[in-house]
Amino acid sequence: MKTTGFNQENAAIENMENRAEQIKAVYRHLARGGDWDEETENTVRHMIQQQQASGWWSLLPAGAQAESDVRVDFMYMPTYLLSAIxxxxxxxxxxxxxDPVIMEALGRGLNASCGRSLFGHGYDSYRGFLESVRLFIEAKTSAFIKTYPDISPRFAALWKTVPGTLMLGAARHRDWTYDDQTKRESIRLIDAFAAKSDFHLKPSEAFYFAYGSNMSEAQIEKRCPYARFISAALLPDYQLSFRKSSSAYYASVDKAMGSHVPVIVWALTPNDFDKLDRCEGVGNPECYVREKATVLVGSKKVSGEIYVLSEARPFGKPESKYTDTMLAAYAAFGFPVRIIDDALNYAESQRQSSNN
Structure with missing residues (x-):
């Protein structure tokens, strides 16, 4: 009986592996420029019929209880691949x-793909994320979302966070789960995203790097209606801080070798900068000054301008409305909110120390 059970289990695993390889073969065919021919269409339409109501294309036997790594290989990854296909x-x-059959299946598949935010299992979680992102990049996901934004708003929002997640991944310090190859792959994928961004400035425009509430698309649109979103980026050798301006506490950045601050790159006109200068109190010694800075977008260096408060200004916590705007922007662009939390806690500890 044990031998029979063992053989049945092996047969089930072999069947799952064969089906997974069939899906990968179709993916490779299309990703390498192959035609959507009759054979490919028939194969894919047959696969669509096997989609679960939840959106998953699971290769696991019905009712099977599987470990997380097995679910990644035989449920999550097939769903990513078929959605990409x-x-x-x-x-x-x-x-x-x-074709409603195609589009409804795709919408369900993309919604299901949000389940793990494209991450893998356990210690290989980030490497699994890189593999998932790579296959979606090869499938021209950004172009698809731009053309069909309403197929899966959930997935579109998740895809928007991917560059920020990659950037923080590329900036990680090496450990036993993260080596030089992982770092290089992170940068390569960031560069693939950056290749789709328009870093060409129009006449008289300049880049502005926002790290505080001006990361918010809604806020920058009010202040600078002609601002153009370019990309997420990292400001190297700085750390986020919260200091007092003339009347309240706001975000700033302090020099700190080896640290980095997430920013959003905007292209602004001279009129936009004039408006921001007034908003940020440029000219008042207790307010912001505008300085030159350079940020990283993968292997690309981008020069522009940034507003900072003097490091002599006192630390403190901003109003919750201000930090809520930052938290929402961090979430939207895939940056970890712990960076804000750490800066707030540090600002409060420094404020208390100065009062003692």
């Missing part, structure tokens, strides 16, 4: 966008 199919053959 359908996106490539629609981009290659736009008429498929009118």
């Amino acid at each position: 359908l996106m490539m199919a629609v981009l290659k053959t736009p008429a498929l966008a009118n």
Whole structure:
């Protein structure tokens, strides 16, 4: 009986591996420029019929209880691959966008793909994330979302966070779960995203790096209606701080070798900068000054301008409305909110120390 059970289990695993390889073969065919031909379409439509109501394309036997790493290999990854396959199919053959079977299956698959935020299992969680991002980049996911933003708003929001997650990943210090190859792959994928961003400035424009409430798209639109979003980025050798301006406490950055601060790169006109100068109190010695700075977008260095408070200004906590705006922007762009929490805690400890 034990031998029979063992053989049955091996047969089930072999069947799952064969089905997984069939999905990968279709993905490779389309990713390498293959046609959406009759054979490919028939294969994919057969696979669509096996999608669960939840959106997953699980290769696991019905009712099977599987460990997390097995679910990643035989439930999450097949779902990522088939979602990517359908996106490539629609981009290659736009008429498929009118096919409800294709588009509804794709929407369900993309929604299901948000379940783990594209991360893998355990110690290989981040490496799994890199693999998932790579296959979606090869499937031209950014182009698909730009053309069909309403297929899965959840996935579109998740995809928006990917560059920020990669940037913080690339800035990690080496440990036994993170080596030089992982760092290089992170930077390579950031560069793939950056290749889709327009870093060409229009006449008279300059780059502005926002790290506080001006990371918010809604706020920058009010202050600078002609601002253009360019990319997320990292400001190296600085750390986030909260200091007092003339009347209240706001975000600033302090020099700190080896640290980094997440920023959003905006392209601004001279009129935009004039408005920001007034908003930030430039010219008042208790307020911000505008300085030159350089940020990193993968392997790319971008020069622009930033507003900072003097490091002589006292530490303190801003009003919750201000930090809530920052927290929302961090979440939207995939930056860990612990950076804000750490800066707030440090500011409060420094304020208390100065009062003693």
